Amino acid sequence: MSYVRTAPEAILPAPVVARPSLAASLFGDAASSLATVFITLVALAALPHLFAWAVTNGVWVGDGEACRDAGACWAFLRAKTPFILFGIYPEDERWRPMVAVGIFVVLTIWSLPRKHWTRATLFGWIAGIVAALLLMGGKTIGLTEVPTSAWGGLPITILLTVLSLALGFPAAVLLALGRRSPHPALRWLSTGFIELVRGLPLLSMLFVASIMVPLLLPDGVTIDNLFRALVALTFSAAAYLAEVVRGGLQGVPRGQEEAARALGLSWAQAMRLVVLPQAIRNVIPPLTNTVVVIVKNTSLVLVVGLFDLLSAGRVALSDPDWPAPYAETYLMIALIYFTICYAFARYALHLERTLGQVRR
Amino acid sequence: MSAITLSGVHKWYGDYHALRNVDLDIAPGERIVICGPSGSGKSTLIRCINGLESHDQGRIAIGDEEVREDARALQRVRIRVGMVFQSFNLFPHLTIVENCMLAPVRVGEASPAEARERAHALLDRVRIGDQKDKYPGQLSGGQQQRAAIARALCMRPEIMLFDEPTSALDAEMVKEVLDIMTALASDGMTMLCVTHEMGFAREVADRVVFMDAGQIVEIGEPTAFFSAPKHDRARAFLGQLIH
Ligand SMILES: Nc1ncnc2c1ncn2[C@@H]1O[C@H](COP(=O)(O)OP(=O)(O)O)[C@@H](O)[C@H]1O
Numbered sequence: 120m121s122y123v124r125t126a127p128e129a130i131l132p133a134p135v136v137a138r139p140s141l142a143a144s145l146f147g148d149a150a151s152s153l154a155t156v157f158i159t160l161v162a163l164a165a166l167p168h169l170f171a172w173a174v175t176n177g178v179w180v181g182d183g184e185a186c187r188d189a190g191a192c193w194a195f196l197r198a199k200t201p202f203i204l205f206g207i208y209p210e211d212e213r214w215r216p217m218v219a220v221g222i223f224v225v226l227t228i229w230s231l232p233r234k235h236w237t238r239a240t241l242f243g244w245i246a247g248i249v250a251a252l253l254l255m256g257g258k259t260i261g262l263t264e265v266p267t268s269a270w271g272g273l274p275i276t277i278l279l280t281v282l283s284l285a286l287g288f289p290a291a292v293l294l295a296l297g298r299r300s301p302h303p304a305l306r307w308l309s310t311g312f313i314e315l316v317r318g319l320p321l322l323s324m325l326f327v328a329s330i331m332v333p334l335l336l337p338d339g340v341t342i343d344n345l346f347r348a349l350v351a352l353t354f355s356a357a358a359y360l361a362e363v364v365r366g367g368l369q370g371v372p373r374g375q376e377e378a379a380r381a382l383g384l385s386w387a388q389a390m391r392l393v394v395l396p397q398a399i400r401n402v403i404p405p406l407t408n409t410v411v412v413i414v415k416n417t418s419l420v421l422v423v424g425l426f427d428l429l430s431a432g433r434v435a436l437s438d439p440d441w442p443a444p445y446a447e448t449y450l451m452i453a454l455i456y457f458t459i460c461y462a463f464a465r466y467a468l469h470l471e472r473t474l475g476q477v478r479r
Numbered sequence: 480m481s482a483i484t485l486s487g488v489h490k491w492y493g494d495y496h497a498l499r500n501v502d503l504d505i506a507p508g509e510r511i512v513i514c515g516p517s518g519s520g521k522s523t524l525i526r527c528i529n530g531l532e533s534h535d536q537g538r539i540a541i542g543d544e545e546v547r548e549d550a551r552a553l554q555r556v557r558i559r560v561g562m563v564f565q566s567f568n569l570f571p572h573l574t575i576v577e578n579c580m581l582a583p584v585r586v587g588e589a590s591p592a593e594a595r596e597r598a599h600a601l602l603d604r605v606r607i608g609d610q611k612d613k614y615p616g617q618l619s620g621g622q623q624q625r626a627a628i629a630r631a632l633c634m635r636p637e638i639m640l641f642d643e644p645t646s647a648l649d650a651e652m653v654k655e656v657l658d659i660m661t662a663l664a665s666d667g668m669t670m671l672c673v674t675h676e677m678g679f680a681r682e683v684a685d686r687v688v689f690m691d692a693g694q695i696v697e698i699g700e701p702t703a704f705f706s707a708p709k710h711d712r713a714r715a716f717l718g719q720l721i722h
């Protein structure tokens with residue numbers, strides 16, 4: 120029977136659909152042409168003002184006086200950037216927060232390639248975080264003590280982000296697994312925690328953590344304000360991430376866990392080696408979204424008197440020697456947040472493309 | 480000693496009585512084919528044997544190892560019993576060879592090098608050695624099922640369970656999987672196989688078990704069973720298969 124196929128037909132990728140050219144996209148039909156013209160006109164009307172404010176009338180050098188009745192006061196940023204970045208941390212000791220930020224930057228860059236995702240890197244992070252905390256505090260390692268109430272700016276933002284994610288993500292995975300557990304007690308606890316924390320505004324949790332908790336503690340016991348804010352942020356991160364992870368778990372067919380168990384893997388191994396890797400790959404986009412929200416949420420700690428980037432910026436603006444250039448200051452802070460979030464989003468997109476190949 | 484013993488096994492899903500007083504004794508090296516209408520409890524039976532489902536009454540044992548709800552005991556059972564599923568259930572985030580190495584390294588305490596060597600040998604044996612570095616999604620159904628068989632064999636099981644291994648395959652790929660299973664049978668593997676491939680049953684099975692409504696209705700040698708089923712329901716079922 121020579122007409123019977125003996126080898127299976129090759130599996131071909133779907134045909135590539137060509138993207139329309141730029142010209143076609145801009146002026147392809149009446150609606151696109153109209154949109155193109157409209158947006159160009161708006162830009163032409165707005166740009167000269169922006170340019171005059173930022174460049175022509177902008178003040179690059181000088182003091183508060185030079186900025187009065189001028190355009191953008193970039194000179195203010197020149198003078199205040201160290202304060203915005205490091206808050207009220209003693210000026211002579213600023214090398215310490217700088218080194219702390221440096222540690223995080225180096226660790227982050229080191230951790231980017233997938234081949235560096237090893238146990239050693241994990242320990243590197245733990246060591247790095249501990250080193251940064253010791254360096255900032257100073258007392259334990261024989262430097263001048265700087266209490267956490269004097270920490271500020273970028274290091275606070277980075278510490279809160281890194282710690283709330285590093286502690287919140289494993290907690291989220293446990294909560295997501297707990298919510299699907301056959302044990303009723305585990306399921307109720309996880310569901311209760313997630314729903315409670317998601318239902319409360321983060322601001323109110325921060326207030327509870329910073330104002331209520333000290334009132335409830337016995338006399339003489341104090342818990343650091345930074346730590347309390349961190350707990351609130353971690354709870355919030357854990358609850359939101361847990362729901363994303365749960366969504367991912369639902370997308371993994373039951374047969375995957377069964378096949379793993381049938382091979383003799385324990386439940387924990389089946390989760391860690393088979394189910395979770397697939398679940399998490401499937402939800403990289405919503406995970407990225409949640410992480411970016413969490414990064415920006417750290418700025419809410421300003422309501423409980425912590426000096427993160429945003430609060431440091433606000434304090435800088437209150438200097439009576441300067442005409443309070445809000446737009447410039449917030450632009451700079453926004454740029455820092457944007458850089459962090461955008462870089463993260465690009466990296467996540469890269470991960471999605473390289474590891475997201477869970478083809479069935 | 481029997482390879483597999485089931486005596487007086489009952490299983491309920493809520494109120495639904497899925498297995499009713501099942502008795503079955505399988506000798507080492509024996510090849511059993513289980514058939515029966517859809518919903519008759521074939522998968523439930525086979526999944527109780529390696530503890531993917533727990534039975535509510537009666538006794539199941541693999542050799543002298545009781546199948547019971549104890550993590551250590553279940554793991555010992557599962558190391559001795561390999562399973563192949565209708566839907567392959569390969570791990571899509573791992574390559575074929577990684578699929579095969581996972582359990583030997585994590586459960587069987589083989590070194591990675593040893594596990595890789597074993598995986599290569601078995602993948603060659605199921606004739607997909609050249610596909611070993613691909614991901615499951617890049618393989619045809621027949622190739623995936625053969626990889627799944629190799630993955631189970633990498634744990635060096637004494638017993639292999641198959642739950643309709645060819646039902647999800649296009650006709651042209653059924654044979655390549657059945658050929659592997661036939662080869663495995665002639666090597667002396669103890670096999671318990673749910674399938675409606677009657678040609679395979681005739682050629683390979685020592686006994687055919689016919690199930691209906693959670694019960695074993697008839698057990699017989701394939702020739703006797705196919706030519707003269709004793710039971711009405713078996714006769715009706717075989718009649719349906721032929722038409
Ligand atoms: N997890 C479950 N929960 C409830 N009922 C189930 C479950 N699994 C199987 N059943 C029921 O048990 C019966 C036997 O199922 P199964 O063993 O899968 O049959 P077969 O493999 O012979 O087609 C069916 O009626 C099915 O609906």
Ligand SMILES: [Mg+2]
Pocket residue numbers: 521522523642643
């Ligand atoms: Mg079935």
